[in-house]
Amino acid sequence: MWSALLWGGISASAVVLGALAALFLRIKKRYIGWIMAFGVGTLIGAAAFELLGDALEDGGVLATGIGFTAGALVYTVFDLIVSRRGGSNRKRSGKDDSGSKAAGGEADQSGLGIFAGTVMDAIPESIMLGASLIAGNGISVVLVVSIFVSNIPEGLSSTVGLQKNGYSRKKIFLMWGSVLLVSALAAMGGYLFFEQLSGEMKAAIGAFAGGGIIAMLCSTMMPEAFEEGGPAVGFIASMGLLTAILLDTFS
Numbered sequence: 001m002w003s004a005l006l007w008g009g010i011s012a013s014a015v016v017l018g019a020l021a022a023l024f025l026r027i028k029k030r031y032i033g034w035i036m037a038f039g040v041g042t043l044i045g046a047a048a049f050e051l052l053g054d055a056l057e058d059g060g061v062l063a064t065g066i067g068f069t070a071g072a073l074v075y076t077v078f079d080l081i082v083s084r085r086g087g088s089n090r091k092r093s094g095k096d097d098s099g100s101k102a103a104g105g106e107a108d109q110s111g112l113g114i115f116a117g118t119v120m121d122a123i124p125e126s127i128m129l130g131a132s133l134i135a136g137n138g139i140s141v142v143l144v145v146s147i148f149v150s151n152i153p154e155g156l157s158s159t160v161g162l163q164k165n166g167y168s169r170k171k172i173f174l175m176w177g178s179v180l181l182v183s184a185l186a187a188m189g190g191y192l193f194f195e196q197l198s199g200e201m202k203a204a205i206g207a208f209a210g211g212g213i214i215a216m217l218c219s220t221m222m223p224e225a226f227e228e229g230g231p232a233v234g235f236i237a238s239m240g241l242l243t244a245i246l247l248d249t250f251s
Helices: 002-024 029-087 105-131 141-164 169-194 199-250
Strands: none
Touching (some): 002 169, 029 141, 105 169
């Protein structure tokens, strides 16, 4: 249980590292896009090998298909809600949709939307990280590396967006510290919750998380990576996927 809490916190700490880099370093958007693309590739690998592969083995095609579809659908619905409340650009370092800095209540709404969207993105990853410890084979290296790498550009881009919406450094750190805490607790919750479930239920929920992660990658990270990193992101994402394959093979 405590190991799940620890690893959930470690993987989520990359958001704070990304925020620190955004606050104290000047990093070109292109580099942020490249890091994000690599994270996309590793997360696709993690979702395929660690979540869907295990779900198919433990629960079969039906449980996996239902869980995956439900996860993608639920994430998409929540993403629509969060986006309408100001979180559509939570992984973007640019200005808001109007092309200028938001002000007053609009800034607060956008900032809260960014925060809510980031928490929503982090929960399925952290739950599965904790659940991966139940088998007794130790932590999944693929999941830890994938989540950590993908969280760095999220912290970078979102922090720049929050700054442009008028948020102070202190408030930004409090928000990302809250994300870290929620992620750690979600990992511990995933461990405790999954421990009580049957094989088919574990498979369905694992596939549910996989569906949510894939939907998140397609709706937020992939478009932003290409927008900021250009055509090179296709190759970089492929290398991220290859890294996930190698980690899964040799870990």
